[in-house]
Amino acid sequence: MTQTADSANDRSPQAVLEDAFSRFAPDRIAISFSGAEDVVLIDMAAQLVDELQVFSLDTGRLHPETYTFIEQVREHYGVDIEVLMPDPEEVNEMVRKKGLFSFYRDGHQECCAIRKIQPLRKKLATLDAWITGQRRDQSVTRTEVPQWQDDQAFGTAERPLVKVNPLAGWSSAQVWQYIRNEQVPYNPLHDRGFLSIGCEPCTRAVGPHEHERAGRWWWEEATRKECGLHAENLAAETQSVRIIE
Numbered sequence: 620m621t622q623t624a625d626s627a628n629d630r631s632p633q634a635v636l637e638d639a640f641s642r643f644a645p646d647r648i649a650i651s652f653s654g655a656e657d658v659v660l661i662d663m664a665a666q667l668v669d670e671l672q673v674f675s676l677d678t679g680r681l682h683p684e685t686y687t688f689i690e691q692v693r694e695h696y697g698v699d700i701e702v703l704m705p706d707p708e709e710v711n712e713m714v715r716k717k718g719l720f721s722f723y724r725d726g727h728q729e730c731c732a733i734r735k736i737q738p739l740r741k742k743l744a745t746l747d748a749w750i751t752g753q754r755r756d757q758s759v760t761r762t763e764v765p766q767w768q769d770d771q772a773f774g775t776a777e778r779p780l781v782k783v784n785p786l787a788g789w790s791s792a793q794v795w796q797y798i799r800n801e802q803v804p805y806n807p808l809h810d811r812g813f814l815s816i817g818c819e820p821c822t823r824a825v826g827p828h829e830h831e832r833a834g835r836w837w838w839e840e841a842t843r844k845e846c847g848l849h850a851e852n853l854a855a856e857t858q859s860v861r862i863i864e
């Protein structure tokens with residue numbers, strides 16, 4: 620099932636989405652929504668199918684603008700967006716022991732695992748396939764992302780899971796051309812220098828010529844900038860480096 624990352628053989632994002640929606644029942648496939656790419660996918664998917672399942676991770680640490688943006692997308696496309704939240708007891712325990720900003724001291728993995736990965740894992744256990752906005756040129760950890768892959772981080776031999784990345788071969792410029800041409804809603808933080816937007820304490824605006832993910836976990840090295848949503852990118856990219864978006 621897993622393809623190789625090959626721009627020459629990439630299909631159009633719409634063709635990939637059409638294929639995905641024809642293979643999986645509407646209640647078994649969902650779009651993971653957080654960034655600009657994901658709204659492009661929602662825009663394309665809304666033109667292909669009537670029943671669209673969309674979820675978003677609310678870590679409790681998002682920018683106010685992001686919460687407003689989620690509601691804007693919900694209203695613009697008339698789609699239900701399932702907002703996934705972390706287990707409050709696990710968050711309480713971590714914060715009680717280590718405070719609200721432990722990620723600056725000992726890395727983002729533990730906090731991301733509680734606030735993102737566990738809610739995501741529960742959701743993915745109800746699906747056969749999920750659709751993401753990953754692109755190969757987003758970071759050094761994503762250069763080998765194919766359009767279609769077995770998700771080895773969240774799937775198992777008994778319960779395989781497919782991860783579909785229709786925009787794998789698109790550049791940031793193509794994404795933004797689509798957003799402008801089709802008047803797709805986008806997070807207003809993008810107009811203030813934020814290129815890749817995550818949680819408020821772990822995201823900052825980037826300067827001219829900085830890489831688009833340079834503003835994510837800026838205190839950590841580039842090869843570790845995955846939060847675990849796409850953990851297989853770490854293994855593929857750097858066999859010797861353990862990383863967890």
Ligand code: SF4
Pocket residue numbers: 678680722726727728730731732734735817818819820821846
């Ligand atoms: S991005 Fe930062 S605040 Fe958000 S879950 Fe990860 S470590 Fe925690």
